[in-house]
Amino acid sequence: MTASVQSQGSQGGVPDEGQGGGTRDARSAAASGKFGVIAWLRWGWRQLTSMRTALVLLFLLALASIPGSVLPQQGIDPAAVSRYYAQHPALAPVLAKFSGFDVFGAPWFAAIYLLLFTSLAGCVLPRALRLAKSARQAPPATPRHLGRLPYSAAVRTTAGPGQALESAAGVFARRRFRLRTGDGWVSAEKGYLHEVGNLLFHVALLGLLASVALGGLFGYKANRLLVEGDSFANTPTALDVFRPGRLVAATDLQPFSVTLRRFTASYVQSGPERGQPSWFSAALRYTAQVGGPARSYDLRVNHPLNVDGVQVFLIGHGYAPVFKVTDGTGHLVFDQAVPFIPVEQSGLTSAGVVKVPDASPQQLGFAGVFLPTAVDVGGRLASAFPAAVFPRVSLVSYAGDLGLNSGQPQSVYDLDTRHMHRMPVSPAPLAPGQSITLPHGLGKLTFVGYRQWASLAITYDPGQLPALISALAALAGLILSFLVRRRRMFVRVGAAPDGGTVVELGGLTRSDAAGGFEAEFAELAGEIRKAVGGSAAAEARRQPASLVAGTAAGARPGDPVEEPGGEDVAMARKGE
Amino acid sequence: MTRVKSSASRTAWLASAGRAALLAAAVLGVTSCSGGAIGQDTPVSDGQSFVSGSYSSTFYAAGSRPAAPEVGGETLTGQHFSLAGYRGRVVVLNFWGSWCAPCRSEAPALAALSQHFGSDQVSFVGDDVHDSVIAAQAFERTFGISYPSVNDQGEQVALAFHSTVPPDAIPSTLLIDRSGRIAARVVGEVSYSGLRALIAQVLAGKS
Numbered sequence: 142m143t144a145s146v147q148s149q150g151s152q153g154g155v156p157d158e159g160q161g162g163g164t165r166d167a168r169s170a171a172a173s174g175k176f177g178v179i180a181w182l183r184w185g186w187r188q189l190t191s192m193r194t195a196l197v198l199l200f201l202l203a204l205a206s207i208p209g210s211v212l213p214q215q216g217i218d219p220a221a222v223s224r225y226y227a228q229h230p231a232l233a234p235v236l237a238k239f240s241g242f243d244v245f246g247a248p249w250f251a252a253i254y255l256l257l258f259t260s261l262a263g264c265v266l267p268r269a270l271r272l273a274k275s276a277r278q279a280p281p282a283t284p285r286h287l288g289r290l291p292y293s294a295a296v297r298t299t300a301g302p303g304q305a306l307e308s309a310a311g312v313f314a315r316r317r318f319r320l321r322t323g324d325g326w327v328s329a330e331k332g333y334l335h336e337v338g339n340l341l342f343h344v345a346l347l348g349l350l351a352s353v354a355l356g357g358l359f360g361y362k363a364n365r366l367l368v369e370g371d372s373f374a375n376t377p378t379a380l381d382v383f384r385p386g387r388l389v390a391a392t393d394l395q396p397f398s399v400t401l402r403r404f405t406a407s408y409v410q411s412g413p414e415r416g417q418p419s420w421f422s423a424a425l426r427y428t429a430q431v432g433g434p435a436r437s438y439d440l441r442v443n444h445p446l447n448v449d450g451v452q453v454f455l456i457g458h459g460y461a462p463v464f465k466v467t468d469g470t471g472h473l474v475f476d477q478a479v480p481f482i483p484v485e486q487s488g489l490t491s492a493g494v495v496k497v498p499d500a501s502p503q504q505l506g507f508a509g510v511f512l513p514t515a516v517d518v519g520g521r522l523a524s525a526f527p528a529a530v531f532p533r534v535s536l537v538s539y540a541g542d543l544g545l546n547s548g549q550p551q552s553v554y555d556l557d558t559r560h561m562h563r564m565p566v567s568p569a570p571l572a573p574g575q576s577i578t579l580p581h582g583l584g585k586l587t588f589v590g591y592r593q594w595a596s597l598a599i600t601y602d603p604g605q606l607p608a609l610i611s612a613l614a615a616l617a618g619l620i621l622s623f624l625v626r627r628r629r630m631f632v633r634v635g636a637a638p639d640g641g642t643v644v645e646l647g648g649l650t651r652s653d654a655a656g657g658f659e660a661e662f663a664e665l666a667g668e669i670r671k672a673v674g675g676s677a678a679a680e681a682r683r684q685p686a687s688l689v690a691g692t693a694a695g696a697r698p699g700d701p702v703e704e705p706g707g708e709d710v711a712m713a714r715k716g717e
Numbered sequence: 718m719t720r721v722k723s724s725a726s727r728t729a730w731l732a733s734a735g736r737a738a739l740l741a742a743a744v745l746g747v748t749s750c751s752g753g754a755i756g757q758d759t760p761v762s763d764g765q766s767f768v769s770g771s772y773s774s775t776f777y778a779a780g781s782r783p784a785a786p787e788v789g790g791e792t793l794t795g796q797h798f799s800l801a802g803y804r805g806r807v808v809v810l811n812f813w814g815s816w817c818a819p820c821r822s823e824a825p826a827l828a829a830l831s832q833h834f835g836s837d838q839v840s841f842v843g844d845d846v847h848d849s850v851i852a853a854q855a856f857e858r859t860f861g862i863s864y865p866s867v868n869d870q871g872e873q874v875a876l877a878f879h880s881t882v883p884p885d886a887i888p889s890t891l892l893i894d895r896s897g898r899i900a901a902r903v904v905g906e907v908s909y910s911g912l913r914a915l916i917a918q919v920l921a922g923k924s
Contacts, residue, residue: 372871376879378812378846378887379872391883396876431877472858477849499815499855548822548906 189256190263198257205253209244212236223550246387261350269343272336280321280330283631287647290631292662296644296675302634305642308672309632312665318630327632338621341614348611356604361385361394363599368461368478369592372400375451375599395449395601400426404458404593408527416487416527423455423595440595450601457596459483459491462511462534463589468500469582475500478592481511482554488524489513494556495536496543500584504543507586508556509536515570522570533570534588538579539563626650628658630665644673772905775882776915779922782898783881785891788874792865793845793853800842801897807839807919808893809912812875812884813866814848815856819906820888824860826909830916831864839916843867844874846887892919 188194213221222242226233240247287293298305302325310327313320318329364382365373373379375398377391407420423440429448438446446453459481466475474497481493495507514526515533522535541561544551551557566577571588578585631647646669648662669675777783789799800808811827813820831841843866845853850868857866867874875884882891885904892901892915900919903912 373847374872374876376872376875376883377885378875378883378889391885392880394879396879398871398873398876400871431873431879468855472855473851474855475849476851496816498821499852499859501859545816545818546821548819550818553816 186263189260195257195260195264198253198260201253202257205250206244208241212241212244214244215242258350258354262347265343265347265350269340269347272340272343276333276336276340280319280328280629282321282323283326283328283633284647287631287633287645290647290649292648292659294646294662294666296646296666296670296673297637297641298644298673298675299641300673302636302642305644305673306632306634309634309644309646309669312668312672313630316665325634329630329632330627331630332625332627334625335622335627338618338623338625341618342622343618345611345615345618349608349615352604352608352611354604355607356386356602358386358388359393360600360602360604361389362601364456364596365599366457366480366594366596367399367401368480368594369401369404372398374398380599395429395451396431397427397429397448397451398431399446399453399597401595402426404595406458406528406593418527421455421458423458423597440597450603452600454598454600455595456598459489459594459596460511460513460529460532460591461594462493462532462591464495464507465587465589466495466497466500466505466584468497468505468584469503470501472501474584476589478594480594484510485524487527489527490524494554495586496545496553496556497584498543498545503540503583504545504561505579505584505586506539506541506543506556506558506561507536508539508558509534509568511591512570529591532591533572535568535570536577536586537563537568538566538577538586540579540583626658628661630662632669642673644669644675772903773885774901774903774911774915776901776918777899779894779900782894782900785893785897785899786877786881788867788877790867790869790874793850793857793868794865796865798842798865798867800893803840803842803893804897805895806837807895807900807916808891809839809841809916810844810891810893811841811907812844812846812887812889812891814846814887815852816848817887821856821860823888823906823908824856824862826907826912828860828862829909830912831862833913834916838920840864844869844884846870846872846875892916894919894922 213225215222225242236242240249244250284290288295300308306322306325306327310320310322310329313327313329316331318331319333321328321330362382362384363375363380365380367373375394375396377383377394401423403424405420405422405424406418409415409417409419421442425438425440425446426435427438427446427448428435440446440453440455442455445455461478461480463478464475465473468474475495479493479495481491483489483491490513491511493509493511495505497505497507510522512522512524512531512533512535513528514524514530516523516525516531522533539556539558539561541558544557544560564579564583566579571577573588573590576585576587628648628650631645631649633645633647635643635645637643646662646666648658648665650658785800787799787801789797789801792798800810809827809830813824815821827841831839841864843862843864845866846869848870853866853868856862869875878884878891882899882902884891884902888906890903890907890912891899892903894900900922901915903915
């Protein structure tokens with residue numbers, strides 16, 4: 142990845158693969174007999190912030206979330222946890238001891254992600270600091286032997302050394318190089334945006350981590366199923382599923398209320414896509430605060446409602462048949478819409494249960510299906526279309542103990558028939574207005590009609606916008622560090638043995654990335670030659686070779702002797 | 718050499734970190750459009766939010782009691798209710814629903830305690846949420862509950878408490894002292910003896 146620091150590479154040494162750097166540190170420290178607490182700590186830190194550790198932690202994180210998806214979770218489905226306790230009385234308490242039913246809130250789970258976070262931060266932060274320092278650095282001093290640099294050239298001029306140097310510096314200044322001057326030399330550097338890009342990438346990476354943490358700590362997710370005509374308030378007791386972040390208290394929830402006035406769904410009427418939904422719309426009425434003004438909103442797919450930074454999405458819909466139940470004593474004990482859950486999509490056949498815990502003399506329970514468009518397929522009931530064209534309900538009736546009075550929580554979508562007996566009533570389909578009369582004077586159920594329901598997802602993630610900004614900044618930083626190369630130019634002037642001045646040029650780019658520096662160097666060299674009033678190429682090229690003692694830069698076999706086309710600046714390009 | 722080494726491993730490290738970050742960004746991008754899957758799967762909850770086995774009871778000392786909000790509404794029998802009208806008496810405000818198993822389990826204790834304390838000293842008030850009026854009235858018949866309950870199907874009373882002591886689950890019970898301040902909160906099923914002791918504690922207080 143380009144987000145590497147080249148300054149390290151230029152200091153020499155081929156990075157070797159294999160053992161982590163820390164191990165080596167520890168070994169050498171041990172060998173020198175100074176392996177104290179500090180060394181151990183430093184070793185530990187190096188280990189923690191190494192790539193290997195991070196990968197192991199990432200893998201552990203994935204591994205640790207497996208029990209979270211295999212075992213029922215308290216925060217997601219408390220009823221399932223209760224059932225698990227009932228089914229595995231010996232195992233459940235042991236699992237609970239190890240937070241098996243609250244995996245994502247478990248201390249060991251937190252340990253893994255905190256270590257991962259520390260590992261990431263411990264890697265990125267020092268690098269960001271180093272990059273910030275490197276972006277502010279002055280160019281280095283001009284090396285003694287410019288001929289050894291990957292790009293070098295020399296120009297001869299009759300101008301004085303001071304004047305020549307000034308002219309060369311002027312060329313760099315015009316091109317907005319950062320300059321540093323010394324005795325007889327100028328050093329210029331450009332392309333700091335490369336470092337800025339690198340820095341931006343690293344800081345954005347930290348920002349992304351922080352954003353995710355922000356969302357995890359202060360955000361929450363919730364679901365609520367709402368039947369047409371019903372309302373709910375954004376408070377924990379009103380939410381079917383509530384998954385708060387670690388630092389979310391009930392008092393932090395934005396106090397809005399929502400009423401579902403009407404739900405509309407339309408379906409493709411014919412053709413191969415018949416029955417496919419083509420349009421959903423939930424007409425909402427909402428208030429942002431207690432006692433605030435009520436507003437209307439048309440909630441559609443991918444058109445969420447936004448209240449105080451909380452987004453409310455439409456995520457599901459279905460039918461809620463309305464039932465009335467009169468018990469054996471003649472009291473009306475039940476009169477409400479009961480949400481049934483779709484079990485298939487092509488005809489929206491929905492299953493559900495009706496619990497009548499306050500029926501007397503016995504509690505009543507019904508389980509069955511709602512068929513929006515009921516058809517008889519070879520003696521079996523099915524729904525042919527998702528719209529309620531020919532709505533029918535088919536129920537199996539039970540009487541006995543629903544198990545609710547024991548205090549053991551149970552799902553409103555499940556009927557526990559262990560302590561109930563099935564009544565000899567035909568589950569023949571009921572049309573709206575039709576009733577089932579239960580034997581032994583236990584009561585009567587009437588299928589009144591149906592309403593529709595919409596399922597809403599409520600999400601609050603304060604880290605979402607920062608995460609988006611961070612991701613974009615990381616991308617921008619990455620692109621910047623790709624596009625901009627850092628390059629250095631050096632000029633050294635000296636007196637020629639036969640009078641006049643020799644202006645030596647050297648160039649260095651600190652990326653092995655895309656080319657282009659060669660052309661830039663040639664252009665700069667040409668400009669400098671013009672600025673200092675330099676002389677012919679061949680002479681200029683050979684001159685530095687004789688001036689630089691002990692080396693033959695520029696005069697190596699295989700080097701281009703003369704550029705075709707009479708270039709007035711000769712260039713010696715060495716291997717990378 | 719070690720420096721170079723560690724920097725090299727960090728570079729590779731960053732490569733994976735960067736990829737992870739971009740992946741995370743991609744995931745965030747995907748989840749933010751999660752509304753698209755309507756009808757494909759219906760992520761309906763499996764139950765209602767209620768307390769399962771967890772029980773918590775908080776008592777606030779006389780000096781540190783938050784003021785209860787001005788709440789009111791229509792009762793299940795169509796009468797008007799206002800909490801402010803109960804100033805001077807200790808109020809036991811119970812949040813319940815006829816569908817909720819722990820509520821059914823604690824109902825006999827509440828019914829008995831409302832008889833045990835005279836209504837000139839302690840008033841019991843229910844707040845029926847997420848329910849239907851017919852089912853709630855049937856519940857009251859079953860358990861012989863004679864005190865009023867607010868017909869709060871839109872959870873407006875619960876919401877009014879959101880900035881002070883919100884009822885965290887169904888059932889929850891709040892004790893409001895004579896000066897209209899929240900003296901205690903019980904989340905989960907109350908027991909006869911536990912609630913009686915708590916009421917006695919609030920009654921014994923000076924305010």
